[in-house]
Amino acid sequence: MISGGLASLVGVVVLVLFVGLVILYAVLGRRWPTVFRPIAGYEALGRAIERAVESGERVHLSLGTGTVTGAESAPALAGLTVLGRVAAATTMSDRPAVVTTADGAMMILAQDTLRSAYHRVGASDQYQATSARMLGPTPYSYVAGLPTLLSTEGVSVHMLIGSFGAEGALAADFGERQQKFVLAGTDDIQTQALLYVTAENALIGEEVFAGGAYLNVGSLHPASLRAQDAVRLLIIVVILIGTLVRTIMGLL
Amino acid sequence: MRLRLSFLWAAVASVVGLVILLGFLLRIPQIDSLGQMLISLAVLLAAAALLLGLLNLLSAHWNKVSLQERGWPYSAILILALLVTFGLGVLFGPDYEVMLLLFNHVQLPVEASLMALLAVSLTVAGFRLLARKRDALSLIFLVVAVVVLLGATPWVIAGDSPRSVPFDYARNWLTQVWAAGGSRGILLGVALGAIATGLRVLVGSDRPFGD
Numbered sequence: 001m002i003s004g005g006l007a008s009l010v011g012v013v014v015l016v017l018f019v020g021l022v023i024l025y026a027v028l029g030r031r032w033p034t035v036f037r038p039i040a041g042y043e044a045l046g047r048a049i050e051r052a053v054e055s056g057e058r059v060h061l062s063l064g065t066g067t068v069t070g071a072e073s074a075p076a077l078a079g080l081t082v083l084g085r086v087a088a089a090t091t092m093s094d095r096p097a098v099v100t101t102a103d104g105a106m107m108i109l110a111q112d113t114l115r116s117a118y119h120r121v122g123a124s125d126q127y128q129a130t131s132a133r134m135l136g137p138t139p140y141s142y143v144a145g146l147p148t149l150l151s152t153e154g155v156s157v158h159m160l161i162g163s164f165g166a167e168g169a170l171a172a173d174f175g176e177r178q179q180k181f182v183l184a185g186t187d188d189i190q191t192q193a194l195l196y197v198t199a200e201n202a203l204i205g206e207e208v209f210a211g212g213a214y215l216n217v218g219s220l221h222p223a224s225l226r227a228q229d230a231v232r233l234l235i236i237v238v239i240l241i242g243t244l245v246r247t248i249m250g251l252l
Numbered sequence: 253m254r255l256r257l258s259f260l261w262a263a264v265a266s267v268v269g270l271v272i273l274l275g276f277l278l279r280i281p282q283i284d285s286l287g288q289m290l291i292s293l294a295v296l297l298a299a300a301a302l303l304l305g306l307l308n309l310l311s312a313h314w315n316k317v318s319l320q321e322r323g324w325p326y327s328a329i330l331i332l333a334l335l336v337t338f339g340l341g342v343l344f345g346p347d348y349e350v351m352l353l354l355f356n357h358v359q360l361p362v363e364a365s366l367m368a369l370l371a372v373s374l375t376v377a378g379f380r381l382l383a384r385k386r387d388a389l390s391l392i393f394l395v396v397a398v399v400v401l402l403g404a405t406p407w408v409i410a411g412d413s414p415r416s417v418p419f420d421y422a423r424n425w426l427t428q429v430w431a432a433g434g435s436r437g438i439l440l441g442v443a444l445g446a447i448a449t450g451l452r453v454l455v456g457s458d459r460p461f462g463d
Contacts, residue, residue: 069291081460208442218457
């Protein structure tokens with residue numbers, strides 16, 4: 001067991017290392033661009049959005065059932081990054097993207113993201129406050145509102161990028177049953193297993209956080225992916241050394 | 253002017269995030285108490301945002317009803333239910349008999365039914381997975397799911413039946429060795445992804461609060 005003080009120190013060191021690596025890779029990235037491994041979900045997403053825009057259908061993004069103030073806000077923040085990109089890409093369509101949440105504060109963030117995205121591409125008139133809405137304040141009341149939204153608002157792309165519990169499987173299944181393009185990812189491991197079964201394109205592990213890098217949002221996104229890989233490698237080495245030392249100590 | 257404002261919002265978000273992070277990591281009482289105060293303020297704002305969320309929901313469904321869009325009767329029912337429960341809650345409080353009745357006999361059964369639906373949906377999705385992705389990974393996934401399910405089902409493991417021993421052993425081996433190891437690896441990736449996302453917000457690269 002390590003003491004609280006040492007744990008805090010380790011936390012600060014890892015954080016400083018992480019920031020340093022992100023800056024380093026952001027600078028290096030100009031000369032040596034990041035090479036991404038293919039993620040089928042993100043590759044298919046671009047084509048699905050193009051089809052939706054051409055056929056005048058809607059893109060729906062669910063930011064999950066987590067709250068802004070909770071520890072589960074990180075995947076929804078990643079979802080908002082994807083939203084900015086997707087909203088800008090769908091401005092050619094007659095029907096703007098629609099975003100749903102189970103939290104009022106998250107809904108306000110989604111509205112701001114939509115407004116900014118439309119403003120950036122000079123389509124501020126397309127912004128509607130009701131394009132981002134809170135479907136229900138509890139996980140299951142939120143999920144209960146999804147089938148009607150998917151069937152009545154002409155949605156053809158159904159993305160789930162946020163924090164979900166078991167209800168996430170139902171949210172993905174509703175999309176699959178209505179034969180929408182479904183891309184789903186979350187931070188909860190058990191829900192990821194459920195999404196692997198229910199969603200056509202499931203994002204596993206940290207793939208849910210990689211949307212910004214794959215959709216080319218900014219230079220810090222690929223840099224932070226490379227920093228993640230470097231820190232992960234470091235942690236694996238530390239774990240292996242710890243296991244080795246412990247085994248040897250046990251043998252002696 | 254708009255550009256300056258966007259920098260101001262980014263700076264406020266970064267400073268607030270940094271104060272809370274430092275309070276969490278350094279455990280300095282002054283920074284910690286400032287962080288707690290900021291979190292309390294955020295919780296208050298989130299509660300007010302819930303009301304805004306309800307108003308937004310009402311507005312979206314009101315538009316649907318007034319324009320008689322597809323599925324407008326559902327929206328009308330939603331508006332009616334929302335106004336009735338909201339009015340009753342504000343007037344008589346959440347412990348009012350009718351409120352409890354609505355909660356226990358409408359909301360609770362509906363949510364429980366959805367939970368039950370999940371079991372059926374997952375079974376169907378399991379079969380659909382085999383039709384959709386006919387690869388080794390999907391097959392392994394389904395076989396493991398069936399073995400773990402059989403090992404956890406009371407009719408197989410109950411009693412001292414010798415039939416239960418291999419399933420019990422297989423379930424423990426799969427969950428405690430393979431699943432635990434794999435999930436720790438995934439958890440590591442998720443934690444690093446969450447840190448990276450938080451840091452990007454902290455340095456103002458990602459601005460979920462708009463430009």
